[in-house]
Amino acid sequence: MFAGEIIAGALLGSFTCLAPVHDNASTVRCANRPDLVRLMGYDTPAMPATCLPGEICPTGDPFAAREALRGLTMGRPLACETAGTDNRGRVLARCRIDSTDISCAMLASNHAVPSRTAGDCNCTTTVRRRPVLLQSARYEPGVLPGGLPQALPANARITLDMGDSNPARSLPAAPTVVMDGVALQETPWSLPVAGAMVMIGLWMAMANLALLQLAHERWPARARWGAPMDRLDPWLFLGLAAAGASPAAWTALWTRHAGRQQEALLPRLLNITGIQIGLLIGALWWWIAG
CATH class of the missing domain: 2.40.50.90 (OB fold (Dihydrolipoamide Acetyltransferase, E2P))
Structure with missing residues:
Protein backbone atom coordinates (compact mmCIF):
# COMPACT_ATOMS: atom_id res chain seq x y z
CA MET A 1 0.00 0.00 0.00
CA SER A 115 13.91 34.25 -4.88
CA ARG A 116 14.71 35.46 -8.37
CA THR A 117 15.37 32.01 -9.79
CA ALA A 118 13.38 29.45 -7.76
CA GLY A 119 9.82 30.59 -8.53
CA ASP A 120 7.30 32.53 -6.49
CA CYS A 121 5.66 31.39 -3.27
CA ASN A 122 2.62 33.69 -3.45
CA CYS A 123 2.72 33.88 0.32
CA THR A 124 0.20 36.04 2.15
CA THR A 125 2.45 36.51 5.18
CA THR A 126 4.72 39.52 5.54
CA VAL A 127 8.16 38.70 4.24
CA ARG A 128 11.46 40.49 4.42
CA ARG A 129 12.31 42.73 1.48
CA ARG A 130 15.25 41.66 -0.65
CA PRO A 131 18.33 43.48 0.68
CA VAL A 132 21.31 44.64 -1.29
CA LEU A 133 22.72 41.53 -2.91
CA LEU A 134 26.30 40.46 -2.45
CA GLN A 135 28.47 39.07 -5.23
CA SER A 136 31.17 36.57 -4.41
CA ALA A 137 33.72 38.18 -6.76
CA ARG A 138 34.14 41.35 -8.81
CA TYR A 139 36.33 41.83 -11.89
CA GLU A 140 37.40 44.93 -13.72
CA PRO A 141 34.87 46.09 -16.32
CA GLY A 142 35.38 44.46 -19.70
CA VAL A 143 37.70 41.76 -18.39
CA LEU A 144 36.81 38.10 -18.01
CA PRO A 145 38.07 35.93 -15.14
CA GLY A 146 41.57 34.77 -15.98
CA GLY A 147 42.99 38.06 -17.21
CA LEU A 148 41.87 38.15 -20.88
CA PRO A 149 39.81 41.12 -22.15
CA GLN A 150 36.44 40.43 -23.68
CA ALA A 151 37.63 41.83 -27.03
CA LEU A 152 41.18 41.99 -28.40
CA PRO A 153 42.37 44.55 -30.95
CA ALA A 154 42.53 43.30 -34.52
CA ASN A 155 46.33 43.73 -34.69
CA ALA A 156 46.98 42.13 -31.29
CA ARG A 157 49.19 39.05 -31.09
CA ILE A 158 49.40 36.57 -28.22
CA THR A 159 52.51 34.45 -27.83
CA LEU A 160 53.05 31.32 -25.76
CA ASP A 161 56.82 31.72 -25.74
CA MET A 162 57.62 31.95 -22.05
CA GLY A 163 60.98 33.51 -22.88
CA ASP A 164 59.53 36.40 -24.80
CA SER A 165 60.26 39.60 -22.87
CA ASN A 166 58.57 42.06 -25.22
CA PRO A 167 55.80 43.69 -23.12
CA ALA A 168 53.82 44.55 -26.25
CA ARG A 169 53.49 40.88 -27.15
CA SER A 170 52.89 39.49 -23.66
CA LEU A 171 49.51 38.67 -22.21
CA PRO A 172 47.67 41.46 -20.37
CA ALA A 173 48.09 41.53 -16.63
CA ALA A 174 45.47 39.70 -14.61
CA PRO A 175 43.02 42.07 -12.93
CA THR A 176 42.67 42.40 -9.21
CA VAL A 177 39.86 40.21 -7.91
CA VAL A 178 37.97 41.61 -4.94
CA MET A 179 36.30 38.96 -2.80
CA ASP A 180 33.31 40.18 -0.87
CA GLY A 181 32.02 38.44 2.22
CA VAL A 182 30.15 38.71 5.47
CA ALA A 183 31.17 37.67 8.96
CA LEU A 184 30.01 34.11 9.57
CA GLN A 185 29.69 32.29 12.83
CA GLU A 186 31.61 29.10 13.36
CA THR A 187 29.85 25.86 12.60
CA PRO A 188 27.92 24.79 15.70
CA TRP A 189 28.59 21.43 17.26
CA SER A 190 26.74 18.74 15.41
CA LEU A 191 24.66 16.00 16.96
CA PRO A 192 27.23 13.22 16.20
CA VAL A 193 29.95 15.09 18.12
CA ALA A 194 27.65 15.61 21.09
CA GLY A 195 26.60 11.95 20.96
CA ALA A 196 30.23 10.81 20.90
CA MET A 197 31.02 12.92 23.97
CA VAL A 198 28.03 11.46 25.81
CA MET A 199 29.17 7.92 24.94
CA ILE A 200 32.72 8.64 26.15
CA GLY A 201 31.34 10.02 29.41
CA LEU A 202 29.18 6.94 29.94
CA TRP A 203 32.12 4.63 29.21
CA MET A 204 34.35 6.40 31.75
CA ALA A 205 31.60 6.29 34.38
CA MET A 206 31.13 2.53 33.85
CA ALA A 207 34.90 1.89 33.98
CA ASN A 208 35.21 3.77 37.29
CA LEU A 209 32.26 1.92 38.82
CA ALA A 210 33.64 -1.45 37.67
CA LEU A 211 37.06 -0.77 39.17
CA LEU A 212 35.59 0.37 42.47
CA GLN A 213 33.42 -2.76 42.62
CA LEU A 214 36.40 -5.05 41.95
CA ALA A 215 38.51 -3.37 44.63
CA HIS A 216 35.63 -3.60 47.11
CA GLU A 217 35.25 -7.34 46.47
CA ARG A 218 38.96 -8.30 46.45
CA TRP A 219 40.59 -5.89 48.91
CA PRO A 220 39.46 -5.33 52.53
CA ALA A 221 38.96 -1.89 54.01
CA ARG A 222 41.91 -0.01 55.50
CA ALA A 223 40.54 -0.59 58.99
CA ARG A 224 40.75 -4.39 58.53
CA TRP A 225 44.47 -4.99 58.04
CA GLY A 226 44.33 -8.60 59.06
CA ALA A 227 41.35 -9.58 56.92
CA PRO A 228 41.94 -12.12 54.12
CA MET A 229 42.17 -10.69 50.60
CA ASP A 230 42.16 -11.95 47.01
CA ARG A 231 44.61 -10.85 44.38
CA LEU A 232 43.19 -8.44 41.80
CA ASP A 233 44.42 -8.97 38.25
CA PRO A 234 46.99 -6.17 37.78
CA TRP A 235 46.40 -5.98 34.00
CA LEU A 236 42.67 -5.56 34.56
CA PHE A 237 43.31 -2.89 37.22
CA LEU A 238 45.79 -0.94 35.08
CA GLY A 239 43.75 -1.43 31.90
CA LEU A 240 40.64 0.09 33.46
CA ALA A 241 42.75 2.93 34.85
CA ALA A 242 44.18 3.64 31.38
CA ALA A 243 40.66 3.54 29.90
CA GLY A 244 39.59 6.47 32.07
CA ALA A 245 39.15 4.93 35.51
CA SER A 246 42.30 6.38 37.10
CA PRO A 247 40.22 8.35 39.67
CA ALA A 248 38.66 5.10 40.83
CA ALA A 249 42.08 3.41 40.87
CA TRP A 250 43.52 6.05 43.21
CA THR A 251 40.38 5.92 45.35
CA ALA A 252 40.74 2.15 45.67
CA LEU A 253 44.40 2.39 46.73
CA TRP A 254 43.55 5.08 49.31
CA THR A 255 40.49 3.41 50.83
CA ARG A 256 41.27 -0.32 50.44
CA HIS A 257 44.18 -2.50 51.66
CA ALA A 258 45.95 -3.86 48.54
CA GLY A 259 48.75 -5.62 50.45
CA ARG A 260 51.87 -6.46 48.44
CA GLN A 261 50.08 -5.60 45.19
CA GLN A 262 50.24 -1.91 46.06
CA GLU A 263 54.04 -1.86 45.60
CA ALA A 264 53.70 -3.16 42.01
CA LEU A 265 50.61 -1.15 41.04
CA LEU A 266 51.54 2.27 42.44
CA PRO A 267 54.44 3.22 40.07
CA ARG A 268 52.57 2.02 36.99
CA LEU A 269 49.47 3.92 38.02
CA LEU A 270 51.62 7.04 38.45
CA ASN A 271 52.89 6.68 34.87
CA ILE A 272 49.35 6.20 33.49
CA THR A 273 48.02 9.21 35.41
CA GLY A 274 50.92 11.38 34.24
CA ILE A 275 50.25 10.51 30.60
CA GLN A 276 46.55 11.23 31.02
CA ILE A 277 47.22 14.60 32.65
CA GLY A 278 49.62 15.51 29.82
CA LEU A 279 47.05 14.59 27.18
CA LEU A 280 44.38 16.60 28.99
CA ILE A 281 46.64 19.68 29.22
CA GLY A 282 47.52 19.34 25.53
CA ALA A 283 43.86 19.06 24.52
CA LEU A 284 42.95 22.14 26.60
CA TRP A 285 45.83 24.11 25.10
CA TRP A 286 44.79 23.11 21.56
CA TRP A 287 41.18 24.09 22.28
CA ILE A 288 42.07 27.46 23.84
CA ALA A 289 44.84 28.43 21.42
CA GLY A 290 43.12 27.02 18.32
Whole structure:
Protein backbone atom coordinates (compact mmCIF):
# COMPACT_ATOMS: atom_id res chain seq x y z
CA MET A 1 0.00 0.00 0.00
CA PHE A 2 2.80 2.43 0.88
CA ALA A 3 4.72 1.70 -2.36
CA GLY A 4 1.55 2.27 -4.34
CA GLU A 5 1.07 5.67 -2.71
CA ILE A 6 4.63 6.69 -3.62
CA ILE A 7 4.18 5.66 -7.26
CA ALA A 8 0.82 7.44 -7.51
CA GLY A 9 2.28 10.57 -5.93
CA ALA A 10 5.20 10.58 -8.38
CA LEU A 11 2.82 10.38 -11.34
CA LEU A 12 0.81 13.32 -9.99
CA GLY A 13 3.91 15.45 -9.36
CA SER A 14 3.71 15.10 -5.59
CA PHE A 15 5.69 13.01 -3.15
CA THR A 16 6.33 12.46 0.55
CA CYS A 17 9.80 13.35 1.80
CA LEU A 18 10.82 11.01 4.61
CA ALA A 19 13.49 11.85 7.22
CA PRO A 20 14.48 15.21 5.68
CA VAL A 21 17.98 16.54 6.24
CA HIS A 22 19.38 19.92 5.21
CA ASP A 23 22.85 20.80 3.90
CA ASN A 24 21.81 24.45 3.81
CA ALA A 25 18.69 26.55 4.38
CA SER A 26 17.13 26.14 0.94
CA THR A 27 17.51 22.45 0.03
CA VAL A 28 16.37 19.14 1.49
CA ARG A 29 17.52 15.56 1.06
CA CYS A 30 14.93 12.84 1.53
CA ALA A 31 15.68 9.30 2.69
CA ASN A 32 13.34 7.88 0.02
CA ARG A 33 14.64 9.96 -2.93
CA PRO A 34 18.08 9.99 -4.61
CA ASP A 35 17.81 13.58 -5.92
CA LEU A 36 18.27 16.91 -4.18
CA VAL A 37 15.13 19.00 -3.65
CA ARG A 38 15.33 22.80 -3.93
CA LEU A 39 12.60 24.50 -1.92
CA MET A 40 10.82 27.09 -4.06
CA GLY A 41 10.26 30.76 -3.63
CA TYR A 42 13.10 31.98 -1.43
CA ASP A 43 16.87 32.43 -1.24
CA THR A 44 19.04 32.21 1.85
CA PRO A 45 22.68 33.06 2.66
CA ALA A 46 25.09 30.60 1.06
CA MET A 47 27.23 28.29 3.17
CA PRO A 48 30.98 29.12 3.16
CA ALA A 49 32.73 28.38 -0.16
CA THR A 50 29.44 27.49 -1.91
CA CYS A 51 28.64 30.85 -3.55
CA LEU A 52 30.06 30.56 -7.06
CA PRO A 53 31.95 33.46 -8.69
CA GLY A 54 29.47 35.83 -10.28
CA GLU A 55 26.53 34.33 -8.39
CA ILE A 56 24.41 36.67 -6.28
CA CYS A 57 23.96 35.56 -2.68
CA PRO A 58 21.91 37.23 0.09
CA THR A 59 23.77 38.47 3.12
CA GLY A 60 23.25 36.93 6.54
CA ASP A 61 24.20 33.98 8.72
CA PRO A 62 23.82 30.71 6.79
CA PHE A 63 24.09 28.56 9.92
CA ALA A 64 21.26 30.38 11.70
CA ALA A 65 19.13 30.10 8.55
CA ARG A 66 19.79 26.35 8.34
CA GLU A 67 18.89 25.89 12.00
CA ALA A 68 15.63 27.77 11.38
CA LEU A 69 14.76 25.34 8.58
CA ARG A 70 15.73 22.35 10.72
CA GLY A 71 13.49 23.68 13.47
CA LEU A 72 10.56 23.68 11.04
CA THR A 73 11.03 20.12 9.77
CA MET A 74 12.42 18.36 12.88
CA GLY A 75 12.68 15.08 10.96
CA ARG A 76 8.95 14.99 10.18
CA PRO A 77 7.71 13.81 6.75
CA LEU A 78 7.05 16.57 4.24
CA ALA A 79 4.24 16.68 1.68
CA CYS A 80 5.81 18.15 -1.48
CA GLU A 81 4.60 19.14 -4.94
CA THR A 82 7.10 19.34 -7.77
CA ALA A 83 7.25 22.20 -10.26
CA GLY A 84 10.17 21.19 -12.48
CA THR A 85 13.95 21.45 -12.14
CA ASP A 86 16.39 24.34 -11.94
CA ASN A 87 19.56 24.97 -13.96
CA ARG A 88 21.55 22.72 -11.58
CA GLY A 89 19.24 19.75 -12.08
CA ARG A 90 17.67 20.01 -8.65
CA VAL A 91 13.97 19.29 -8.21
CA LEU A 92 11.95 22.46 -7.52
CA ALA A 93 9.20 21.76 -5.01
CA ARG A 94 6.82 23.37 -2.54
CA CYS A 95 6.71 21.39 0.70
CA ARG A 96 4.36 21.49 3.68
CA ILE A 97 4.14 20.11 7.19
CA ASP A 98 0.45 19.73 7.98
CA SER A 99 -0.89 23.20 7.05
CA THR A 100 2.46 25.01 7.27
CA ASP A 101 4.09 26.00 4.00
CA ILE A 102 7.85 25.75 4.60
CA SER A 103 8.77 28.38 2.00
CA CYS A 104 6.37 30.93 3.46
CA ALA A 105 7.52 30.10 6.99
CA MET A 106 11.15 30.69 6.00
CA LEU A 107 10.28 34.02 4.38
CA ALA A 108 8.50 35.05 7.59
CA SER A 109 11.43 33.95 9.78
CA ASN A 110 13.70 36.84 8.68
CA HIS A 111 16.29 34.33 7.42
CA ALA A 112 15.25 34.33 3.73
CA VAL A 113 14.35 36.70 0.91
CA PRO A 114 12.13 36.19 -2.16
CA SER A 115 13.91 34.25 -4.88
CA ARG A 116 14.71 35.46 -8.37
CA THR A 117 15.37 32.01 -9.79
CA ALA A 118 13.38 29.45 -7.76
CA GLY A 119 9.82 30.59 -8.53
CA ASP A 120 7.30 32.53 -6.49
CA CYS A 121 5.66 31.39 -3.27
CA ASN A 122 2.62 33.69 -3.45
CA CYS A 123 2.72 33.88 0.32
CA THR A 124 0.20 36.04 2.15
CA THR A 125 2.45 36.51 5.18
CA THR A 126 4.72 39.52 5.54
CA VAL A 127 8.16 38.70 4.24
CA ARG A 128 11.46 40.49 4.42
CA ARG A 129 12.31 42.73 1.48
CA ARG A 130 15.25 41.66 -0.65
CA PRO A 131 18.33 43.48 0.68
CA VAL A 132 21.31 44.64 -1.29
CA LEU A 133 22.72 41.53 -2.91
CA LEU A 134 26.30 40.46 -2.45
CA GLN A 135 28.47 39.07 -5.23
CA SER A 136 31.17 36.57 -4.41
CA ALA A 137 33.72 38.18 -6.76
CA ARG A 138 34.14 41.35 -8.81
CA TYR A 139 36.33 41.83 -11.89
CA GLU A 140 37.40 44.93 -13.72
CA PRO A 141 34.87 46.09 -16.32
CA GLY A 142 35.38 44.46 -19.70
CA VAL A 143 37.70 41.76 -18.39
CA LEU A 144 36.81 38.10 -18.01
CA PRO A 145 38.07 35.93 -15.14
CA GLY A 146 41.57 34.77 -15.98
CA GLY A 147 42.99 38.06 -17.21
CA LEU A 148 41.87 38.15 -20.88
CA PRO A 149 39.81 41.12 -22.15
CA GLN A 150 36.44 40.43 -23.68
CA ALA A 151 37.63 41.83 -27.03
CA LEU A 152 41.18 41.99 -28.40
CA PRO A 153 42.37 44.55 -30.95
CA ALA A 154 42.53 43.30 -34.52
CA ASN A 155 46.33 43.73 -34.69
CA ALA A 156 46.98 42.13 -31.29
CA ARG A 157 49.19 39.05 -31.09
CA ILE A 158 49.40 36.57 -28.22
CA THR A 159 52.51 34.45 -27.83
CA LEU A 160 53.05 31.32 -25.76
CA ASP A 161 56.82 31.72 -25.74
CA MET A 162 57.62 31.95 -22.05
CA GLY A 163 60.98 33.51 -22.88
CA ASP A 164 59.53 36.40 -24.80
CA SER A 165 60.26 39.60 -22.87
CA ASN A 166 58.57 42.06 -25.22
CA PRO A 167 55.80 43.69 -23.12
CA ALA A 168 53.82 44.55 -26.25
CA ARG A 169 53.49 40.88 -27.15
CA SER A 170 52.89 39.49 -23.66
CA LEU A 171 49.51 38.67 -22.21
CA PRO A 172 47.67 41.46 -20.37
CA ALA A 173 48.09 41.53 -16.63
CA ALA A 174 45.47 39.70 -14.61
CA PRO A 175 43.02 42.07 -12.93
CA THR A 176 42.67 42.40 -9.21
CA VAL A 177 39.86 40.21 -7.91
CA VAL A 178 37.97 41.61 -4.94
CA MET A 179 36.30 38.96 -2.80
CA ASP A 180 33.31 40.18 -0.87
CA GLY A 181 32.02 38.44 2.22
CA VAL A 182 30.15 38.71 5.47
CA ALA A 183 31.17 37.67 8.96
CA LEU A 184 30.01 34.11 9.57
CA GLN A 185 29.69 32.29 12.83
CA GLU A 186 31.61 29.10 13.36
CA THR A 187 29.85 25.86 12.60
CA PRO A 188 27.92 24.79 15.70
CA TRP A 189 28.59 21.43 17.26
CA SER A 190 26.74 18.74 15.41
CA LEU A 191 24.66 16.00 16.96
CA PRO A 192 27.23 13.22 16.20
CA VAL A 193 29.95 15.09 18.12
CA ALA A 194 27.65 15.61 21.09
CA GLY A 195 26.60 11.95 20.96
CA ALA A 196 30.23 10.81 20.90
CA MET A 197 31.02 12.92 23.97
CA VAL A 198 28.03 11.46 25.81
CA MET A 199 29.17 7.92 24.94
CA ILE A 200 32.72 8.64 26.15
CA GLY A 201 31.34 10.02 29.41
CA LEU A 202 29.18 6.94 29.94
CA TRP A 203 32.12 4.63 29.21
CA MET A 204 34.35 6.40 31.75
CA ALA A 205 31.60 6.29 34.38
CA MET A 206 31.13 2.53 33.85
CA ALA A 207 34.90 1.89 33.98
CA ASN A 208 35.21 3.77 37.29
CA LEU A 209 32.26 1.92 38.82
CA ALA A 210 33.64 -1.45 37.67
CA LEU A 211 37.06 -0.77 39.17
CA LEU A 212 35.59 0.37 42.47
CA GLN A 213 33.42 -2.76 42.62
CA LEU A 214 36.40 -5.05 41.95
CA ALA A 215 38.51 -3.37 44.63
CA HIS A 216 35.63 -3.60 47.11
CA GLU A 217 35.25 -7.34 46.47
CA ARG A 218 38.96 -8.30 46.45
CA TRP A 219 40.59 -5.89 48.91
CA PRO A 220 39.46 -5.33 52.53
CA ALA A 221 38.96 -1.89 54.01
CA ARG A 222 41.91 -0.01 55.50
CA ALA A 223 40.54 -0.59 58.99
CA ARG A 224 40.75 -4.39 58.53
CA TRP A 225 44.47 -4.99 58.04
CA GLY A 226 44.33 -8.60 59.06
CA ALA A 227 41.35 -9.58 56.92
CA PRO A 228 41.94 -12.12 54.12
CA MET A 229 42.17 -10.69 50.60
CA ASP A 230 42.16 -11.95 47.01
CA ARG A 231 44.61 -10.85 44.38
CA LEU A 232 43.19 -8.44 41.80
CA ASP A 233 44.42 -8.97 38.25
CA PRO A 234 46.99 -6.17 37.78
CA TRP A 235 46.40 -5.98 34.00
CA LEU A 236 42.67 -5.56 34.56
CA PHE A 237 43.31 -2.89 37.22
CA LEU A 238 45.79 -0.94 35.08
CA GLY A 239 43.75 -1.43 31.90
CA LEU A 240 40.64 0.09 33.46
CA ALA A 241 42.75 2.93 34.85
CA ALA A 242 44.18 3.64 31.38
CA ALA A 243 40.66 3.54 29.90
CA GLY A 244 39.59 6.47 32.07
CA ALA A 245 39.15 4.93 35.51
CA SER A 246 42.30 6.38 37.10
CA PRO A 247 40.22 8.35 39.67
CA ALA A 248 38.66 5.10 40.83
CA ALA A 249 42.08 3.41 40.87
CA TRP A 250 43.52 6.05 43.21
CA THR A 251 40.38 5.92 45.35
CA ALA A 252 40.74 2.15 45.67
CA LEU A 253 44.40 2.39 46.73
CA TRP A 254 43.55 5.08 49.31
CA THR A 255 40.49 3.41 50.83
CA ARG A 256 41.27 -0.32 50.44
CA HIS A 257 44.18 -2.50 51.66
CA ALA A 258 45.95 -3.86 48.54
CA GLY A 259 48.75 -5.62 50.45
CA ARG A 260 51.87 -6.46 48.44
CA GLN A 261 50.08 -5.60 45.19
CA GLN A 262 50.24 -1.91 46.06
CA GLU A 263 54.04 -1.86 45.60
CA ALA A 264 53.70 -3.16 42.01
CA LEU A 265 50.61 -1.15 41.04
CA LEU A 266 51.54 2.27 42.44
CA PRO A 267 54.44 3.22 40.07
CA ARG A 268 52.57 2.02 36.99
CA LEU A 269 49.47 3.92 38.02
CA LEU A 270 51.62 7.04 38.45
CA ASN A 271 52.89 6.68 34.87
CA ILE A 272 49.35 6.20 33.49
CA THR A 273 48.02 9.21 35.41
CA GLY A 274 50.92 11.38 34.24
CA ILE A 275 50.25 10.51 30.60
CA GLN A 276 46.55 11.23 31.02
CA ILE A 277 47.22 14.60 32.65
CA GLY A 278 49.62 15.51 29.82
CA LEU A 279 47.05 14.59 27.18
CA LEU A 280 44.38 16.60 28.99
CA ILE A 281 46.64 19.68 29.22
CA GLY A 282 47.52 19.34 25.53
CA ALA A 283 43.86 19.06 24.52
CA LEU A 284 42.95 22.14 26.60
CA TRP A 285 45.83 24.11 25.10
CA TRP A 286 44.79 23.11 21.56
CA TRP A 287 41.18 24.09 22.28
CA ILE A 288 42.07 27.46 23.84
CA ALA A 289 44.84 28.43 21.42
CA GLY A 290 43.12 27.02 18.32
